[in-house]
Amino acid sequence: MTVDGESAQESPLRRRFLDAGMVVLGRDGYAGFKQAAVCAETGLTTGAFYHSFRNWKEFEAALIEHWRDAATDRLVARLDTHPSPHERIDALINVALSLPHRSEAAIRVWAAGDPEVRAALRQVDRVRRDAVARYLRDLGVDADHADRFAGMAMLLLIGHESAGTDIGELEWSMRHALETDPHFQAF
Template identity: 45%
Template sequence: MAIEDGKKSAPSRGAQLRYLEAGLAVLGRQGHAGLKLASVCDAVGATTGSFYHAFPNWAEYTSALIRYWREEQSDRLIRQAREITDPVQRLEALIDIGLHLPHESEAAIRVWAAHDPEVEAIQVQADEERRQFIEDAYYEAIGDREQSERYATIAMYLLVGYESGTRRSHDALAWAFRSFVTQALSGGGSTTRGR
């Protein structure tokens, strides 16, 4: 570590990103309980000294990790989908995004959120941002705000249930996402009212 005038040199963004990516990988493989300094350092192939050069302490790292997850696995994906102008194509892209999220990491984040108010706040914000974006895409495609809200809420139920469930079927999730889009686009369910 380079020292200049008695000050520690600033860590590179690349070094920080390696630890953040490793943290998401650890969450995916070992769950929230496995998110430990040693596990993250092992995943990077680095020492704890290198970690403390990249991040001043564990609390700042975990705070950066959950913010990084939100930026990379929610905000960035929504920005990319927003560039698709055709709402039907956007709904198809959202299905693809939903199917390719790092579900194991997200499941671990949902467990982590139950124990950490900062993580919970970010996870709730990300879920609501996702739900609202899905609702807006449905609304552009079908023109019915009430139905769009229902389809978006159901999409989030499917995603959260899949991530939290013990019996997962990627094919069933894909079928469900596609079935609801097909139903919405065909006008199905427009006379059904909440029970």
């Protein structure tokens, strides 16, 4: 606990470092993801960093959890509240377009060499894919096709993040896939 009774897990200082970590990942890539860069991004010292995290490994684990919560768990929960399946699909595309793509690309690079990050990334991708498939089934799309389409949507997202293409290309690809797939024409 901190002096004011707030847990270190929830402290604004801790969140500030986590947000800065995402900025550094997006700006500098995984190669530039260093404690000095994170501290510089916050404008705070390493002392403040160690007040919030015992060590760099704890920070990394907290950052991945922070990313998963902000870029998947809370977004899916928010999408689940849309009353209409059509609204949900449109909102899903908008959410996909607003993800921290450059940071996620760096996380994908990081995951290639870190089994814990790889496991978290696989879980995020699975939650996202399952949400897309569920929303398509809610539209009346057959389960097998919904799952295959969700897989394709994930490939579009991951390909965009890996290639660093223009966000307009991702939006066009996602909307084009929906508009031209015969399984969606009836809806």
